[in-house]
Amino acid sequence: MKNTEVIMIGLGYIGLPTAALIAEGGTHVHGVDINQQVVDTINRGEIHIVEPSLGNSVANAVKNGFLKASTTPVEGNTYLIVVPTPFKDKNEPDISFVEAATKAVIPLLKEGDLYIIESTSPVGTTDKMKDLIYEERPELKNKLYLAYCPERVLPGNVMHELVHNDRVIGGIDERSTEKAIKFYSKYVKGQLHPTNARTAEMCKLVENSSRDVQIAFANELSLICDKADINVWELITLANKHPRVNILQPGSGVGGHCIAVDPYFLVSDYPMESKIISTARQVNNYKSFWCAEKVQNTKLKFELDHGRKAKIALMGLAFKPDIDDLRESPAKYIAQRVLQNANNEEYYIVEPNIKEHNVFKLTDYKSAYEKADIVVFLVAHKEFKTLSKEPDKILLDFSGVFK
Numbered sequence: 001m002k003n004t005e006v007i008m009i010g011l012g013y014i015g016l017p018t019a020a021l022i023a024e025g026g027t028h029v030h031g032v033d034i035n036q037q038v039v040d041t042i043n044r045g046e047i048h049i050v051e052p053s054l055g056n057s058v059a060n061a062v063k064n065g066f067l068k069a070s071t072t073p074v075e076g077n078t079y080l081i082v083v084p085t086p087f088k089d090k091n092e093p094d095i096s097f098v099e100a101a102t103k104a105v106i107p108l109l110k111e112g113d114l115y116i117i118e119s120t121s122p123v124g125t126t127d128k129m130k131d132l133i134y135e136e137r138p139e140l141k142n143k144l145y146l147a148y149c150p151e152r153v154l155p156g157n158v159m160h161e162l163v164h165n166d167r168v169i170g171g172i173d174e175r176s177t178e179k180a181i182k183f184y185s186k187y188v189k190g191q192l193h194p195t196n197a198r199t200a201e202m203c204k205l206v207e208n209s210s211r212d213v214q215i216a217f218a219n220e221l222s223l224i225c226d227k228a229d230i231n232v233w234e235l236i237t238l239a240n241k242h243p244r245v246n247i248l249q250p251g252s253g254v255g256g257h258c259i260a261v262d263p264y265f266l267v268s269d270y271p272m273e274s275k276i277i278s279t280a281r282q283v284n285n286y287k288s289f290w291c292a293e294k295v296q297n298t299k300l301k302f303e304l305d306h307g308r309k310a311k312i313a314l315m316g317l318a319f320k321p322d323i324d325d326l327r328e329s330p331a332k333y334i335a336q337r338v339l340q341n342a343n344n345e346e347y348y349i350v351e352p353n354i355k356e357h358n359v360f361k362l363t364d365y366k367s368a369y370e371k372a373d374i375v376v377f378l379v380a381h382k383e384f385k386t387l388s389k390e391p392d393k394i395l396l397d398f399s400g401v402f403k
């Protein structure tokens, strides 16, 4: 592709929408992904993930020749690293994908190029990548622009938020920050806040840890209320009438690639200091375990009361409402745990956002609801909210579908 300017490394939930957005704005983008299937799908103008209006953007960008993909990088002017940063055993961050992606672009770098990490990363990662780059290309020292810019989008609303959210942009020096801000200002309408790379890295981790801690508070309340026989949804609504109280909603745990993962990056590097953050992770994980136990106890009680095995609908597998993403999903964890304890009950597993699953046999949400004696709402998908409450069913509404 001629005049390729932006090389996007990693074409997943964040990289692909970002690539499509930049390409639709008239910049030539070359997307890179190690997954051949992903590359082939995109080159056909199609997408491999569920995200509203992404399909049209990719189709347009590919049709107009502004977006192309391959499994290896080509030369450009700006390199964006948007690969996964999961955690390893013992909840330590794994930056090997960022390292691999960086190593792949090092031979292509030239004076004046801009290199930006968007992957959520432990503090100090941009500095580490700087050292890696200059070790292999010492002649480029101080001739590149290196920055970190975290992504804050909400899955399901990514195409809007990519444009309208504020962004925090931290370079390894001021000239890198300025260069990166200039780059993002071409397609971001939100404010661009300059800082240094370490603060930008920390900012992302703190944002998600803050959410995790607040959700843990709501989840803890749900456990207390269950014991106290108080409706937690009503309680929170009432408490939030206080002008300075804003409690979040409880759920079946916390999942996804971000909130359930990023706090560990802080806990791992600052174990003595991050006590609340660490406890919040434990509370949110415990909530999922508790939900699975609740299903187990409810089904045993049903058996005693009715003299027969229960039919159980497990509603939702995604990590949050109205998406197809099952990564670190508490709902999936609960479903797995419940099925491990299965003892001839009939189960209907429901996830309206995916067509099939390699482990779970999926059932349509309406027929599952109709047939089940016990309905377990693990995720508050919009489809479930159209169901009417039936008094003869036992409802375990962990996600507030009927709140």
Ligand SMILES: NC(=O)c1ccc[n+]([C@@H]2O[C@H](COP(=O)([O-])OP(=O)(O)OC[C@H]3O[C@@H](n4cnc5c(N)ncnc54)[C@H](O)[C@@H]3O)[C@@H](O)[C@H]2O)c1
Pocket: 009, 010, 011, 012, 013, 014, 015, 032, 033, 034, 035, 038, 082, 083, 084, 085, 097, 100, 101, 118, 119, 120, 121, 151, 152, 153, 154, 155, 257, 258
């Ligand atoms: N998904 C979100 O909502 C979200 C929000 C904010 C930040 N983030 C962060 O953004 C980063 C990317 O997340 P995502 O959700 O897009 O992940 P993803 O798994 O959906 O996509 C990552 C892609 O990178 C590819 N990949 C892996 N190694 C590669 C390499 N060396 N070269 C080229 N491609 C490679 C994978 O095949 C995959 O398609 C992560 O650090 C994540 O924490 C994600």
